[in-house]
Amino acid sequence: MKDFNYYAPTEVVFGEQSEEQVAALVKKYGGTKVLVHYGGQSAQRSGLLDKICGLLKEGGIEYITLGGVVPNPRLSLAQKGIDLCRQKGVDFILAVGGGSVIDSSKCIAYGVCFEGDVWDIYLGKAEPTTMLPVASVLTIPAAGSEMSEASVITNADAPRESGGRLLPGGTKLGYSNDMSRPKFAIMNPRRTFTLPPYQTAAGVTDMMMHTMERYFTKDDDMDLTTDLAEAVLRRMKAAVFDVLKNPEDYRQRAQIMWGGSVAHNGLTGCGVHDDWATHQLEHELSGMFDVTHGAGLAAIWPSWARYVMHENLSRFVRFAVNVMDVPNDFTDPEGTALKGIEAMERFYKAIGMPINIKELIGKEITDEEIKEMTRKCSRDYTATCGCLKVLKAEDMEIIYQMARG
Secondary structure, rough: OOOOOOOOOOOOEEOOOOOHHHHHHHHHHHHOOOEEEEOHHHHHHHHHHHHHHHHHOOOOEEEEEEEOOOOOOOOOOOHHHHHHHHOOOOOOEEEEEEEHHHHHHHHHHHOOOOOOOOOHHHHHOOOOOOOOOEEEEEEOOOOOOOOOOOOEEEEEEEEEEEOOEEEOOOOEEEEOHHHHHEEEEOHHHHHHOOOOHHHHHHHHHHHHHHHHHHOOOOOOOOOHHHHHHHHHHHHHHHHHHHHEEEEEEEEHHHHHHHHHOOOOHHHHHOOOOOOHHHHHHHHHHEEEEHOHHHHHHHHHHHHHHHHHHHHHHHHHHHHHHHOOOOOOOOHHHHHHHHHHHHHHHHHHHOOOOOOOHHHHOOOOOOOOHHHHHHHHHHHOOOEEEEOOOOOOHHHHHHHHOOOOO
């Protein structure tokens, strides 16, 4: 069992009337001039953006807006936001959207207070000492960024190599720092009623993976954490089918919205060593092909699981039995573990997710592209990833090959 500090300072305001408190919450956490950061047309069409801006105005809080965040949020927009905040004297950033908007907001918040290039923070070349406060009005439950210390940014201008040539691609990097945990998170499940089925399914895949990255570990002695993790996974697995059948099922939308936060606020990882190899491997997929992150995780995880399961076979057996409802064959633990992985593949298929790279990107991935992803994931063959099994570059390449479809 690993010693741990559990730190989750974000104030969660949950429910149908939660948005009404936005101005009071901004004031509570010291905001006087706010950047309202959002994505595309949906925040405007739904009326949410106008409502939030109206409530800020009624509360006597100045604000400016910046839209345009896309999935796999771009460094270029964050840099635009940094310049805008400096010019206008912004002292608080309010993300209205999902994980991509929150991640972009965190990047801006770092950059406003940082004298150098904010990309250096994500490259690991610099460490910020302060940042603007960030908060969120969540509309897409998935990333868990509304309570987490993490953010992920894509530098679309960073080229990739293929066969000795430089091609457009992009480098996607994550950075974690506790000071980036949002001050508050407003969550109204009704705002998720209009999410497309694919986005709902990819979101649930992502939030489940946040707990699975903590669940698949060599630490077997923090029983309460394991029980909590399994409960989160079972609940998300059941709820997604209900909302895909009935998108306006408030009860199940609420389970998913709160589940996304619980899955990534650290609670399901207390006392264990996290893995995160599947996320690291997927970042190169979505960086290269600009695919939906949750779908990319589904395409990678089954191959990762088959490759590493013997590092803690009993944990994969427990997952199969307690989460995926596979009967436990006491005479064949390996067979039970494999049936659990196969059951997870069927679950992904049932909710419209891919289970390999070919299904994800709609074509065969080339050996050159796999080698390039391996190079980037291993930081030019200098870094490893994972904890259950520490993956070297050669392991990463094998998993990508297994996942090609």
